[in-house]
Amino acid sequence: MNKKKSYSPALVSILIGVVLCGLVFGLLFLVRNTLKANDTGIVQMAQTIGRKIVDPYPINPDHIGAVLLSLLGAIMLVVGAALIISGIAKLFEAIAENERNMMSYVPGALMLLCGAVIAYGFAKALLLGVTRFSTEGMYVHLFIDAGILLIIAALLIGMGCSRLVRAQKYNRSVKIYGMPPADVNRSMGLKASNLISGIGIHTLLVIMSVVWLIPFVCIILQSFRVETAMPVGYVLPKTWGFGNYTGLLKTDFPKWYLNTFIMALVVAVLQTIIVLCMSYVLSRFRFKMRKPLMSFMLILGMFPGMLTMIILYRVLKDLGLTQANAVPGLILVYIASSGMGYYVSKGFFDTIPKSLDEAACMDGATKAQVLFRIILPLAKPIVIYTILTAFMAPWGDFVFARYISMNTSAGMNVAVGLNSWLSLDQINSHYTMFCAGGVVVAIPVTILFLCLQRYYVEGVTGGAVKG
């Protein structure tokens, strides 16, 4: 039956998605566990050198159990979801085919029921596993539990009702006029299946986004906690306030922020220009050694950038561009090899028909005018992609920034600066401020993404050249 086919790809994608989701969960916990183990190691080390000892994270042997529990929960949740979806699909197929025999609705209904029970049970197991660590996690647990159930229920009920109404209209129209109503242009069965997979995918997306949002929510909540400044084992602050944000102004944070911002801005501009020009040349011009140059850069790009760290440090130190002067030094480092990142944009430029260039040439455009007036407007998504990646790289860089600023606060970027607050002698007085700093750092990047993200979706070459 081809009707079944119409929702099976959706099922497969859901399966993959949820398995991935489970893996993410698992990883999350494993990472958390290892982090803890390391912290304890550091703590023990600190103990031996006689520092003040705090052990905020006792290792719980139960953690492995929690990981397993959440993995199992996630997998069974998938099974449950699959059952629910196929159950609903079966029901709608039956409705669409205008079945009079009540028995034909039974398998669908049964599947739906089983799926719902299994999914609910294991969703709880999953959430219990997730929230095992902290007692305060119970809040999160309850909140998510209720939220997910509400969303699923609302989606299903809403969609189901509208389906039922339309199915009724359909049946009446067929009965009275002998033909489907005007607003139904496809077979109901197909439509029902598409709808189901739509619901499935959206439910999944909602679940996944909730899961992914948890750490961010935690950080934001922590940043408003003013009763103590040290890391604690609960999520909801007991006293709320903006103290951490105002406190940031009194530290070196504004300096770090400015450093990062300047670097990101300069690198975004320069790197975008370099990458786009490089890609244009490699895509449109034919010159000697073009192919060898491209493969040379490809191979060169395979070496990890870290390899150059020591020599770069030496060179920059000789130029006087380290420590307090790290900002220009880092800008040099970031844009130095940016021309080698031409693949993505060259690939995109290659898809723009060459006859457009030729037409522009005939119209009297120079090569530069072709690039700026024809190619770039058509490659808007890739231009924006380039700008974003160029902006993000210095924004999140830690290794080079750390190395070249060398413990000099004036040359640090936010990542390095904030990290310094997590050192043993600062963490207890700066932890919440660290969270606040994290939130402030996230703001411009988030705004940038929100503004530019719509360009990704814009289709551009439609109607250019008749195929």
Added chain:
Amino acid sequence: MASVKLTNVKKIYDKKVVAVHDFNLEIKDKEFVVFVGPSGCGKSTTLRMIAGLEDISEGTIEIDGEVVNDLQPKDRNIAMVFQNYALYPHMTVYDNIAFSLRLQKLPEDVIYNKVTNAAEILGITDYLMRKPRALSGGQRQRVAIGRAMVRDSKVFLMDEPLSNLDAKLRNQMRAEIILLRQKLDTTFVYVTHDQTEAMTLGDRIVIMKDGYIMQVGTPTQVFEMPENLFVAEFIGAPKMNIMRTNLRRNMNGNYCVTPFGSEIEVTGFKNEELKALNARDGEIILGVRPEHITLTENGGPNTIPVTLEVNEMMGSELHLHVYTEDGTRIIVRVPTVDLDPEKRCSLVSGKKLNITFTGKVMHFFDPKTERNILVKED
């Protein structure tokens, strides 16, 4: 407004593929020249060399007496219409047409006048604010022409501009190109693989094959005096019938051909020419156009008995596909008015007919060189 001269132009791709060999042509001012030939014969390559989009491997191209080999396309003042239109998809029709004018930094009101004027001529005024993807094929074609038109360029190049259109639209656009040409009154080079387009549009036709020019001439010349077998077969639809036969003098001293055992006398000016040439008896390739074959009532020494295979009714004429006793296929074109209805009905598959050739319009080709023996070598 300009003449174009190509001298010994040669194009070699990638150091091995020779796309154009030794191309010599002089295009006069305000002439409409059509390059025609089968796919891959180098028409586009030649055109693109004139435009400056391809390097010239050897030889020179002159525009108005100035060698332009090393000039960029933008400095040649040439306009071109591409086969796939190549409209800028991110610009409106207005901006597409105005693009070249903006690059010339003309004032906006001048641009406005020029664009609206061109749009009016082409009948695309209503679409000026649309993006190309919202246009039909024919409308896009007009925009592409409009974009080339506003430039007042010296030479107007068109590379198969009609090949993406359906048959009806193509006929309509062909007529419009003739009108456009009268309005623009400039030098045109037009590429097509369609011999009808070539015949109807061109002042002169350049017929090409595998990178060589086979013949250059007016439509009448290439139709009536094809220099070689290739041109003879390429020009004219349906295609000329070709057969191997013998040429000899008969008792009256006139030349005659002997296809399929019959004996058909060459008459009129062809006979005179053969006499003047004092052509030797011997094997020959005979070419007869389908419209120069007639059906005869009775058999006889100067007729060929054939059997009808397919009868294609084209409206004003019939295309009769017949085969001779030895299986050679021949196409005969008979105007419908020449046949009474009764006769027309009897023309069904399997019917035996007699045909003969009109003596004064036969073409003779050398079996070895495939050249027309009546055209003097230069």
